[in-house]
Amino acid sequence: MKIYELLKENRRPHLITPSREYLFFQEHEALLTHVPELIPFINSKDDFDLICANIIQSALLNYEALTKYWTTNSGTSDELPVKALFNYNNVPIYCPLFSVSNNILIGNNLGNKLNLTHDAIDLFEIYNFSLFESQLTSLVLVGEDIHTRAYYHYDFHAIYVVNDQGRLDVKICLFDKHIKRPDFRNVLERIKPTLNEYYAGNRIGFINALVKEKLISHKLYTKYVNNLKRRKIIG
Incomplete structure (x- = not known):
């Protein structure tokens, strides 16, 4: 078993239900039913799916506001009803469900x-890191390669x-x-020291750093290390 699976179990x-993300998700859950491809997010219990769902819901809220504005305003001089959610390559992105060029049109x-x-x-593939580092999430950047x-x-x-590609590799x-x-x-x-070991590809250094920094319990650490010993991965 990988350490990530052991920690998840x-x-x-x-952790999820009282969070800001979950409350926002509940309030705007109906938005996801408008797009068939997004319906799986409704039934997901995964926290990363919840983060992604919040991003999509924010995009849909802006899309609804823009659609209503375009329907009721024939002129082009009025100020847009929404603010840009973030910038991508210095271009304001009002609705990340659309491409950069189409957001220029919106602007x-x-x-x-x-x-x-x-x-x-596919907003996650196109905008990837910009989405997760925007005001649309509560995430904090802590490492990278x-x-x-x-x-x-x-x-x-x-x-x-x-x-x-905007997809989750590891939780x-x-x-x-x-x-x-x-x-x-x-x-x-x-x-930070745990991620240094993670990005260095040092599995033992990674698990040692996790327990040293009191980010995981000694019980799980011992269980995982004993498993590695049984498999003769370490001596």
């Missing part, structure tokens, strides 16, 4: 012909390693249920 319960009040059926893109970036979420107590769940009194102080500083 021993995760503390009740110039020329997007009234756009619709989700014909013009929608050429192709991935690692983000920490304070409420979910997890590190998400996202690739340059590292911290502060497992076997830690009686988890210490959440200075967590970002404590994460």
Whole structure:
């Protein structure tokens, strides 16, 4: 078993439902039913799916506001009803469900012909890291290499390693249920040495750093190391 699976299985319960992301998701859940491809997000119990769903919901809220504005305003001089959600290569992105070029049209009040059926893109593939580093999430960038970036979420107590296609490579769940009194102080500083080992490809150094920084319990550490010994991966 990989360390990531072991940490996920021993995760503390009740991390997701009281979070800001979950409350936002519940409030705007109906938006996802408008697009068949997004319906799987409704039933997902995964925290990273919830983060992605929030991004999509914010994009859909802006799309609804823009569509209503274009329907009721025939002129082109009025100010747009929404602000840009983030910038991508210095271009304001008002609705990441559309391409950069189409967002330029929106910014110039020329997007009234756009619709989700014909013009929608894979927003995670196109905008990838820009989405996760915007105001649309509560993620904090804590590490990176050429192709991935690692983000920490304070409420979910997890590190998400996202690739340059906007997909999740690895989820590292911290502060497992076997830690009686988890210490959440200075967590970002404590994460850094673990990610240094992760990006160096040092599996043993990574697990050692996790337990040294009190990010996982000694119980899980011992269980994992004993498993490696049984498989003769370490002596």
